[in-house]
């Protein structure tokens with residue numbers, strides 16, 4: 489429920505043990521303004537923080553295929569053409585929002601959440617497509633917390649870098665992944681985020697060994713990094729050798745973690761991923777949810793990623809689409825917004841942003857709030 493999550497974000501941050509590590513220098517490049525959209529400026533002048541929107545978003549195919557440069561508007565600069573705010577539609581459910589950009593600094597994320605009418609936000613705490621690590625300094629943490637406190641955003645989570653593969657048999661890549669994952673947990677705990685969403689890795693050689701490596705790495709990092717932030721392992725679409733595309737395998741992975749860590753770990757259910765993995769949320773919504781409850785249990789469900797799927801049922805392809813515009817249609821999302829088992833679970837979109845970065849999310853969140861009203 490909202491008050492619970494709000495309370496969670498207010499918890500004092502765990503001390504940053506690695507605060508001595510110098511933060512990476514901020515690029516001195518000019519910040520984008522409305523009058524000079526990123527698309528029109530020479531690429532060299534774009535701050536590193538201001539990645540093209542397509543790269544900032546986790547919107548399935550968009551992140552892999554699009555090389556289009558899309559400007560990321562400053563928070564608070566919502567044009568009238570972006571449509572009305574979702575806040576206009578009464579909604580009393582669990583926090584509901586979307587992935588937002590941190591272009592210009594992590595403290596810009598909460599006001600960007602307000603721009604789209606969100607009460608939950610997901611963000612990257614670093615460049616998700618690069619290995620380079622940094623920790624936040626005290627001023628950045630304070631700025632983020634102050635910005636968050638000024639908004640109705642009641643659930644916050646990071647999504648970790650998709651370069652990370654904690655299950656890799658390659659010792660060098662796995663060590664790098666562990667370091668990156670540890671930094672992610674430290675940054676997120678420092679900000680006081682409710683959760684970090686992480687994908688199980690690719691086993692590459694054999695599945696059982698990969699799962700053991702994955703669980704060992706999670707254990708190692710959680711034992712080193714304490715704090716309020718919960719780890720949510722995301723169910724995957726099942727492409728290649730990725731772990732965690734069935735409820736059973738995710739349960740088996742979590743069962744490998746020591747009992748002392750169980751309360752700090754949960755699951756993120758991405759609707760597009762599970763649909764692509766073969767769970768038919770369209771024709772058997774109740775069956776899929778019942779199976780989730782039996783195998784994993786709703787107490788483990790920490791977040792729902794609400795995405796329609798461009799890829800068909802069982803395709804094992806991770807391709808996000810706007811709600812109601814993909815192979816799933818609006819049916820499952822209407823059910824999700826009214827199902828009593830999911831009422832208290834925070835929900836975030838990772839659907840294509842569109843050029844304006846605001847209007848699509850506004851429209852999607854208005855739609856979902858409408859579904860919640862039945």
Ligand SMILES: [Zn+2]
Nearest residue numbers: 546647687722
């Ligand atoms: Zn994900």
Ligand SMILES: [Zn+2]
Nearest residue numbers: 722758793838
């Ligand atoms: Zn997702």
